[in-house]
């Protein structure tokens with residue numbers, strides 16, 4: 001890994017209790033990456049954390065759609081949306097960061113998914129692909145040129161965040177050992193392929 005400087009930022013995606021074993025939407029092995037991510041983060045002068053942060057009754061929850069079950073798909077005004085178990089509800093213990101996450105020098109926490117009608121996998125743009133979170137402007141204004149990503153889940157929030165970082169013009173790297181995925185119907189393999197095609201460096 002290259003030495004980092006003021007042009008590099010690490011984006012740590014959604015390492016929250018609900019995405020770890022025992023949580024509402026557990027990613028298999030999600031907690032295993034915590035020490036790896038801590039080590040990685042201590043090599044970066046600049047770190048940004050993201051936090052999935054839904055109001056109760058969020059439209060991405062299966063419970064908000066009568067007759068639907070988690071992992072069913074529905075058509076939203078912005079396209080297909082997978083439905084999830086209720087997770088990362090604002091202010092609940094499930095929405096808190098994993099207690100082992102030790103990155104006190106993180107400079108920003110980006111919360112996403114707080115609009116009831118739109119889900120947000122990406123830290124940059126919500127799932128309608130047009131509502132920005134503000135992160136692109138923040139990173140540009142700070143003068144960052146390279147974004148390295150890790151976290152949960154490889155095939156959803158890490159994937160979409162990495163694609164958007166690349167599309168915004170940042171040199172983009174994903175540290176695969178510091179990610180875990182949900183793998184819904186082969187989605188991890190598809191995610192890796194999609195990232196490679198977008199010229200995202202996988203290490």
Ligand SMILES: [Zn+2]
Nearest residue numbers: 052054088113
């Ligand atoms: Zn969510």
